[in-house]
Each structure stands twice: as C-alpha cells, then as structure tokens.
Amino acid sequence: xxxxxxxxxxxxxxxxxxxxxxxxxxxxxxxxxxxxxxxxxxxxxxxxxxxxxxxxxxxxxxxxxxxxxxxxxxxxxxxxxxxxxxxxxxxxxxxxxxxxxxxxxxxxxxxxxxxxxxxxxxxxxxxxxxxxxxxxxxxxx
Amino acid sequence: xxxxxxxxxxxxxxxxxxxxxxxxxxxxxxxxxxxxxxxxxxxxxxxxxxxxxx
Numbered sequence: 001x002x003x004x005x006x007x008x009x010x011x012x013x014x015x016x017x018x019x020x021x022x023x024x025x026x027x028x029x030x031x032x033x034x035x036x037x038x039x040x041x042x043x044x045x046x047x048x049x050x051x052x053x054x055x056x057x058x059x060x061x062x063x064x065x066x067x068x069x070x071x072x073x074x075x076x077x078x079x080x081x082x083x084x085x086x087x088x089x090x091x092x093x094x095x096x097x098x099x100x101x102x103x104x105x106x107x108x109x110x111x112x113x114x115x116x117x118x119x120x121x122x123x124x125x126x127x128x129x130x131x132x133x134x135x136x137x138x139x140x141x
Numbered sequence: 142x143x144x145x146x147x148x149x150x151x152x153x154x155x156x157x158x159x160x161x162x163x164x165x166x167x168x169x170x171x172x173x174x175x176x177x178x179x180x181x182x183x184x185x186x187x188x189x190x191x192x193x194x195x
Contacts, residue, residue, distance in 0.1 A: 096172070097172040097174070113176075
C-alpha cells in the first residue's frame, strides 16, 4: 500500500530583491529574509540596477537602501512606483530623520527599516509591513 | 539727532541661547525617530491611501 502523501500545496514563497551598495549589508539582509518564507531572487548595488532588476524579476518585495551611487534609493523608488504603483518597497536606511521618512511615504514606500535593528526586529517589521501591504493592496490597473 | 534705544544685552543673549538650545533639541528628536514610530507612520499611510481610493 502506498504511503499517504501530504497533498497540501506548498506554501508559495515570497520573492525578494535586496538592494544596498554595501556587500556586507546585503549579506545581512539576505540572512534576515532567508529565515522567513522568502526567496532572494536578486540583488543590486545601486539604484539604477535596482530599477532594471525590478522590471526583470517583478518581486513581491524589494528592500531598498537610500544612499547609493548612480541613482539614489528615493529616485529608484519613484521610478518603480511610477511604473508599478502597487509595488511593495521597503526602504532600508540609517537616515531616520522625519524629512527622509515623509519623502519616502510621499513616493509610495510601503515600509521603512532602520539598519541598526536586530535581525529579529527587522523580521518583525518586514512581517508587519507585508501583512499591512496585503490588507491594503490596490491592484495596478 | 540720533535715536537711542536701550537694550538689555544680557537678556537678549540669554534668549538667543535658549532659542538655539530649543532648536537643537527639536532637530535631535526629528533626526532619530524610533522604529516603532516609523512603522506606525508607514502603516497609517498605507491605510490612508486605501481608504482614500475605496
């Protein structure tokens, strides 16, 4: 008699792109999301590559640094949101002044993570942001 | 004739110093916003957009 098989469909993984100009930060963030139900499907080291990688991969979430060469994270955010208004983009930065935060909100960021958080705290913010993003999702027309 | 006004320079300086201190305090608070506050702002923005459209 064949063994009973688990017919529960596998839980779909959340596809994530990590963007930061510092390799060690990308490594840290990849370890943060790999401990969640996420697949890192790409990474980039500047805003310009971030935009083209988003076009190519269309991830569920992009974790995007602000201070980067070639194109800033804010500009990359603006470019991506113009083309994909419902994109889930979580900013990743050490800049936690009100002006930066309000600019990112204005440009359509879904979340914002301070780089000085612990791994568990970062996971908490990503989960909270993803949940709120899905609950408030308005699909692109 | 030159008009003369009397100013209490010590008091003026004191007021300027107080203003500077106040501005410094405000800037410090604005430059290091805690993660919980940031998350609240971001989530409130998501809900606001949703409610404005629907």
